[in-house]
Amino acid sequence: xxxxxxxxxALAPPPPVDAMDAHAEAHAAALDVPGLAYAVxxxxxxxxxxxxxxDGAGDPVDADTAFLWGSVAKPVTATxxxxxxxxxxxxxxxxxGDHLPAFAGRDITVRHLMTHTSxxxxxxxxxxxxxxxxxxxxxxxRVALLADVPTGxxxxxxxxxxxxxxxxxxxxxxxxxxxGHLRESVLEPAGMAGAFTDAREARAAGxxxxxxxxxxxxxxxxxxxxxxxxxxxxxxxxxDDLAAFARLQLAPEPPLLDADTLAAMRExxxxxxxxxxxxxxxxxxxxxxxxxxxxxxxxxxxxxxxxMVVVLPxxxxxxxxxxxxxxxxxxxxxxxxxxxxxxxLVDVPVEEPAAGWIAPAVVxxxxxxxxxxxxxxxxPGRGRTRSALGVLGVLAVVAAVGTLSFLGPRASLLWFPDVxxxxxxxxxxxxxxxxxxLSPLVRRGRVGAP
Numbered sequence: 241x242x243x244x245x246x247x248x249x250a251l252a253p254p255p256p257v258d259a260m261d262a263h264a265e266a267h268a269a270a271l272d273v274p275g276l277a278y279a280v281x282x283x284x285x286x287x288x289x290x291x292x293x294x295d296g297a298g299d300p301v302d303a304d305t306a307f308l309w310g311s312v313a314k315p316v317t318a319t320x321x322x323x324x325x326x327x328x329x330x331x332x333x334x335x336x337g338d339h340l341p342a343f344a345g346r347d348i349t350v351r352h353l354m355t356h357t358s359x360x361x362x363x364x365x366x367x368x369x370x371x372x373x374x375x376x377x378x379x380x381x382r383v384a385l386l387a388d389v390p391t392g393x394x395x396x397x398x399x400x401x402x403x404x405x406x407x408x409x410x411x412x413x414x415x416x417x418x419x420g421h422l423r424e425s426v427l428e429p430a431g432m433a434g435a436f437t438d439a440r441e442a443r444a445a446g447x448x449x450x451x452x453x454x455x456x457x458x459x460x461x462x463x464x465x466x467x468x469x470x471x472x473x474x475x476x477x478x479x480d481d482l483a484a485f486a487r488l489q490l491a492p493e494p495p496l497l498d499a500d501t502l503a504a505m506r507e508x509x510x511x512x513x514x515x516x517x518x519x520x521x522x523x524x525x526x527x528x529x530x531x532x533x534x535x536x537x538x539x540x541x542x543x544x545x546x547x548m549v550v551v552l553p554x555x556x557x558x559x560x561x562x563x564x565x566x567x568x569x570x571x572x573x574x575x576x577x578x579x580x581x582x583x584x585l586v587d588v589p590v591e592e593p594a595a596g597w598i599a600p601a602v603v604x605x606x607x608x609x610x611x612x613x614x615x616x617x618x619x620p621g622r623g624r625t626r627s628a629l630g631v632l633g634v635l636a637v638v639a640a641v642g643t644l645s646f647l648g649p650r651a652s653l654l655w656f657p658d659v660x661x662x663x664x665x666x667x668x669x670x671x672x673x674x675x676x677x678l679s680p681l682v683r684r685g686r687v688g689a690p
């Protein structure tokens with residue numbers, strides 16, 4: 241039975257802010273996150289906020305500090321699409337081809353885009369996302385590229401930001417201005433006045449560069465904003481702006497849509513393969529680990545920033561977290577803080593924050609291999625040692641080619657800068673080591689040939 245909101249609030253204990261603040265501080269220190277902000281949100285707004293550290297310019301994180309939100313933009317964009325549906329301007333079950341001629345004749349619907357069940361593969365996003373600067377591809381160009389991507393049958397969930405690139409194009413077809421519609425239909429009514437939707441607005445909001453990790457150290461070099469990326473990941477703003485979106489999920493009388501419609505958006509309707517999660521209209525639903533508490537959430541990242549919104553519907557509360565550092569290999573470690581804070585909020589103990597071993601193992605493993613191949617290229621040795629190093633060199637070349645081919649050089653350098661440099665160097669040095677290590681075998685084979 242669903243309890244009335246007033247009763248939920250009366251029964252809910254106050255947030256254990258001292259323990260939560262200490263845990264957030266410890267997380268930032270353990271994972272070397274330069275700047276972090278989080279808030280506990282209720283139906284009336286922010287109940288508690290905490291900020292620590294500095295931004296990419298070295299200024300203290302405060303109420304005016306802007307962050308990028310990454311894929312947290314997806315539920316915001318989905319809300320804008322549902323507003324159009326409620327107004328009768330968009331049919332979520334209509335074919336995407338009704339709006340994008342390049343997709344005419346396909347069985348992909350707008351709803352498929354919102355649930356990531358379109359059949360568009362995850363890797364399709366690499367060519368059409370994170371495009372910065374004046375020469376970046378326009379939205380029509382991205383749609384054309386995606387139209388040439390082979391797709392599977394719609395129905396199975398495969399998360400890909402390409403879906404929300406297309407959703408943005410659909411919204412543009414309906415409204416003529418996806419940025420303007422997003423602001424008028426969601427950002428302004430929800431009280432997200434400081435949120436920004438493109439590079440110009442980001443500069444005006446004072447967005448400082450985010451931090452990428454280079455060989456384990458955060459470096460403030462991530463300053464790109466994709467002007468066509470607001471619908472999938474390049475929406476941003478302050479902690480208060482993101483808290484206002486979380487409040488929208490809790491308010492008894494939301495300023496846009498109604499509570500039942502918003503709840504229906506959050507309901508998981510398709511299973512996420514390999515997890516206990518289900519996916520709704522751009523929201524994830526699961527049970528908070530270590531509890532029986534249902535939660536709805538969405539995380540996000542851009543190179544240099546990470547964000548998370550966790551809604552606890554039975555508590556009429558939410559936790560939002562913003563961080564100005566990100567590494568793909570450390571994603572689980574970085575994003576865990578939002579779930580830890582949610583557990584503390586429901587009085588469940590959490591482990592002390594600690595940096596994981598996967599990220600350093602990957603980068604230093606690749607770097608160590610490159611150094612070893614460099615030494616082998618200079619002094620290949622003799623006999624079996626020389627041959628073994630030659631084989632290792634061949635494997636390094638294959639690894640480098642495979643890595644750069646899968647993501648593409650641009651995306652690889654953007655998301656995995658240190659690993660990409662190490663793997664590429666390993667590939668080049670491996671080629672030299674392979675030639676020097678295996679050439680004696682080749683020569684002997686020629687000499688012994690009839």
